Amino acid sequence: MRIKCPYCGERPVEEFTYLGDASKKRPSSLDDASMDEWFDYVYIRDNVKGRMHEYWHHGGGCRSWLVVDRDTQSHEIFGVTTAREYARKGKI
Amino acid sequence: MRYSIFSLARNALSGHKHWQPAWRQPDPKPEYDIVIVGGGGHGLATAYYLAKEHGLKNIAVLEKSWLGSGNIGRNTTIIRSNYMLPGNNPFYEWSMKLWEGLEQDFNFNAMVSQRGVLNLFHSDPQRDGFARRGNAMRIDGVDAELIDREDVRAMYPFFDFDNARFPIKGGLLQRRGGTVRHDAVAWGYARGADTRGVDIIQNCAVTGIRIENGKVVGVDTTRGAIKCKKLGLAAAGNSSEVAGMAGMKLPIESHVLQAFVSEGLKPYIDGVVTFGAGHFYVSQSDKGGLVFGGDLDGYNSYARRGNLPAMEHVIEGGVAMIPALSRVKVLRSWGGIMDMSMDGSPIIDKTNIEGLYLNCGWCYGGFKATPASGWCFAWTIAKDEAHKLNSAYRLDRFRRGMMIDEKGQGAQPNLH
Numbered sequence: 001m002r003i004k005c006p007y008c009g010e011r012p013v014e015e016f017t018y019l020g021d022a023s024k025k026r027p028s029s030l031d032d033a034s035m036d037e038w039f040d041y042v043y044i045r046d047n048v049k050g051r052m053h054e055y056w057h058h059g060g061g062c063r064s065w066l067v068v069d070r071d072t073q074s075h076e077i078f079g080v081t082t083a084r085e086y087a088r089k090g091k092i
Numbered sequence: 093m094r095y096s097i098f099s100l101a102r103n104a105l106s107g108h109k110h111w112q113p114a115w116r117q118p119d120p121k122p123e124y125d126i127v128i129v130g131g132g133g134h135g136l137a138t139a140y141y142l143a144k145e146h147g148l149k150n151i152a153v154l155e156k157s158w159l160g161s162g163n164i165g166r167n168t169t170i171i172r173s174n175y176m177l178p179g180n181n182p183f184y185e186w187s188m189k190l191w192e193g194l195e196q197d198f199n200f201n202a203m204v205s206q207r208g209v210l211n212l213f214h215s216d217p218q219r220d221g222f223a224r225r226g227n228a229m230r231i232d233g234v235d236a237e238l239i240d241r242e243d244v245r246a247m248y249p250f251f252d253f254d255n256a257r258f259p260i261k262g263g264l265l266q267r268r269g270g271t272v273r274h275d276a277v278a279w280g281y282a283r284g285a286d287t288r289g290v291d292i293i294q295n296c297a298v299t300g301i302r303i304e305n306g307k308v309v310g311v312d313t314t315r316g317a318i319k320c321k322k323l324g325l326a327a328a329g330n331s332s333e334v335a336g337m338a339g340m341k342l343p344i345e346s347h348v349l350q351a352f353v354s355e356g357l358k359p360y361i362d363g364v365v366t367f368g369a370g371h372f373y374v375s376q377s378d379k380g381g382l383v384f385g386g387d388l389d390g391y392n393s394y395a396r397r398g399n400l401p402a403m404e405h406v407i408e409g410g411v412a413m414i415p416a417l418s419r420v421k422v423l424r425s426w427g428g429i430m431d432m433s434m435d436g437s438p439i440i441d442k443t444n445i446e447g448l449y450l451n452c453g454w455c456y457g458g459f460k461a462t463p464a465s466g467w468c469f470a471w472t473i474a475k476d477e478a479h480k481l482n483s484a485y486r487l488d489r490f491r492r493g494m495m496i497d498e499k500g501q502g503a504q505p506n507l508h
Contacts, residue, residue, distance in 0.1 A: 001399050014401035018391040018506060020345070042503050043343040043434045043490040047332035049394050072346070073394045 004080050007062040015060030021046060022053040022067045022086065048072055053092065055083060067092060095199050114279060115159075115286035120293050123319040124152045126473060127311060129298050129334055130326035131155025133164035133274075134451055134458065136281035136292070137466020138324055138473070140198065143288035145467070146474040151290045152320075154313060156297035160278030163328050166428035167459040168351050168373065168385045170364050172209040172269035174236065176228045179484025179496040180437060185234050186481055187464030188268060194463060200280030202272050203378070208363040209269030212244065212251075212413070214258040218368055222264040229266070237265045248365065252415050258369035260413075271364060271375050277462055301337040301448070308338075308447035324449040324473050329394065329429025331452035338445055342452065343434040343490050345505040348393035348427045349385065349456045350402055354420045356380030365413070372409030381423060384410060388430065388456070390506045397427045430456045435495035436508030440468050440482040449473050450487060455508055 001013040023046070027037040049072060056066045065083035069092045070076070079092040086092065093099055093112055103111055126142060128135045131153045142148045155161070171191050173184035195202050213222050219238075226236035240262040241253060253260045282292055293315070300312035301323065310319040327334040329346045357380050364375040374384040386406035389398040403425060410417045433439065433453030438461065440451050451469045454461060468482040478486070484496055490503075501507040 012401065013399055014404075020392065020506075039491050044341050045332070045343065045345050046341065047345050047392070049333055049346075052392065054392065070391075072392045075393065075395055075399075 001075050001077070003056060003058075003066070003068060003077060005058050005061055005064070005066060006080060006082055007064060008058065011058070011061055015058060016066075017057045017059050019055035019057065021048070022055045022083070051078065053086070095201075114283040115292055118291045118293065120152065120154075120296060120313070120315050120318050121291065122317075123310075124291070125150040125320065126152075126322045126324065127318060127320040128153045128324045128326060129311070130162075130328065131159045131282075131292060131294060132162040132326065132328060133160070133278055133281070133462040134328070134454075134465045134469065135324075135326035136160075136278055136285055137462050138326060138451070138469045139290045139292075140281045140285040140288070141467045141470035142474060143285055143290055145470060148474060149289050151285075152318065153285070153290060153292045154296045154298055154311070154318075155292070155294045156314075158294050159282055159292060160275055163428045163430070163458060164278045164462070165275055166351065166426060167274055168375070168383050169271045169274045169377075169459065170209065170269070170373065170375065171204075171272055171460040172266055172364075173234050173460075174209065174211065174225065174229055174264065174266045174269065175498060176225045177496050177498055180498065181229060181232045181234065183464055183468070183481045183485075184461065185232055186467070187461050188234075190463035190467060191272065192268075194280070198280045198284035200276060200283060202276040202280050204270070204272050206268050206270040207375070208265060208267045209366070210244070210247070210263045210265045210363055211366045212260050212263045212368040214261055214369045216261070219261055226264050235266055235268050237267070239263055239265050247363070248361070250416055251413060255412060258412055263368075269364060274459060281466070298334060298337070301334075303338060303445055303448075306446055308445060320447075322447045322449065322473055324451060324469060326451040326469065328452070328454065328458065329431050331431045331450075335450065335452075338443075338448055340443065340445075343503075344453055345392055345432045346394055347388045347391070347430050347432050347506055348395055348398045349388050349430050350398040350406070350425055350427045351383070351385040352403070352406065352425045353377070353423050354382040354384075355423050357382065357420065367409050367413040370405075370409035370412065372406060372413060374410065374414075382417075382420065388432070388506055394429055395427065396429060430454070432505035432508060434490055434503040434505060435497040436499055436501065437496035438465070438485050439487050440465065440472060440485045441478060441487045442472060442476065443487065455505075
């Protein structure tokens with residue numbers, strides 16, 4: 001697998017660290033009433049079979065957080081953007 | 093037919109022409125009392141113990157591919173019960189006890205070989221950690237010996253004891269640990285279940301779960317609808333997908349783990365050894381190949397194949413422990429899909445849906461657990477409640493804060 005970093009170009013996967021599903025939203029409230037949302041955020045996964053948006057950290061390069069559109073069945077990568085851009089646009 | 097020295101002699105005298113298939117190939121019936129989804133080790137063991145221990149009939153195991161085509165046929169065949177936490181170790185020790193009597197129990201040669209599992213340590217703090225784990229094991233009645241580097245040297249003189257970064261200081265040895273012929277486990281349980289009347293239906297993928305008024309009433313499959321009163325899911329890496337058919341979301345991520353076999357060598361490593369400064373474990377098969385593995389690739393995957401960096405990482409660990417490995421050729425590598433849970437421990441439980449039971453989250457430790465997993469899951473299905481041994485493996489433990497996290501990594505499945 002090679003990931004095309006927006007800053008560094010196409011780089012081998014061992015330069016990157018994986019975090020996981022980028023579609024999950026961190027709850028903003030610390031209220032007791034939001035515990036279900038927190039439980040869902042921390043422990044429950046969609047575990048997508050197919051194309052998934054996921055966080056990767058380019059620790060062996062520019063150290064940017066990236067969002068990668070990747071197929072979990074074929075490992076094919078369809079697109080990469082920075083986490084900042086992804087948060088702004090909501091898409092890759 | 094019961095396998096014995098007499099059946100072997102009888103068949104030898106008749107030119108081995110009269111051996112019967114070890115199990116039937118039945119068509120699915122329209123209705124069963126209990127349906128198990130997943131014809132791998134855990135699913136087949138569950139069906140076997142449901143029939144044998146609980147006397148239940150009218151059971152089917154549905155397998156989407158051929159029997160034992162998943163992780164039971166892809167693992168590195170190690171058995172051990174060297175866990176530390178209270179919710180874990182009695183369960184794994186029960187599994188070890190079942191392994192010890194398994195071949196007589198299901199009348200099949202599974203080549204259970206208690207050749208010893210040795211975990212190496214490389215520093216004083218790691219020695220302390222291993223001593224603590226060994227003591228925890230002994231409290232649960234499990235054998236554990238802390239041995240020093242000269243003891244290790246007597247067993248494996250060719251290890252790199254004076255490695256500049258990771259000198260070998262000793263190891264924690266469980267002599268009762270070892271290896272088992274993995275496919276034979278699936279075959280033995282399948283044959284044992286089949287002779288007790290369980291229908292094992294291969295090439296039959298479940299496509300939907302039918303629920304009426306909060307109760308399971310059946311499944312849709314590629315071979316038609318099948319009604320059932322109770323449904324047990326044991327789908328390993330595909331657990332999220334199958335549970336999703338019942339509207340459930342699980343605390344599971346699917347990850348790929350690679351394993352490797354070298355070219356055949358003369359007898360070289362007679363036990364199972366793990367490297368303590370990286371993640372590498374190795375044993376030698378009876379055919380002579382070194383069987384070894386290490387870490388997950390680290391990203392979500394359903395692909396059953398990994399990438400080269402993980403392979404390089406595994407082999408670096410191996411060569412740091414055994415320099416001579418650098419001269420050995422790797423013959424094959426493959427991948428399996430692990431259902432990684434959020435605390436590294438499994439789930440054997442009922443669900444909120446009546447008649448629906450869940451067995452998943454085995455991470456990459458499922459093989460050694462096969463007998464106890466089947467035994468406990470069968471109990472849970474038959475009695476509609478968890479046995480004491482799987483009472484900590486509840487699905488709601490994450491919400492209650494009762495995680496069983498041996499490695500202390502938190503909800504980051506690729507690190508367990």
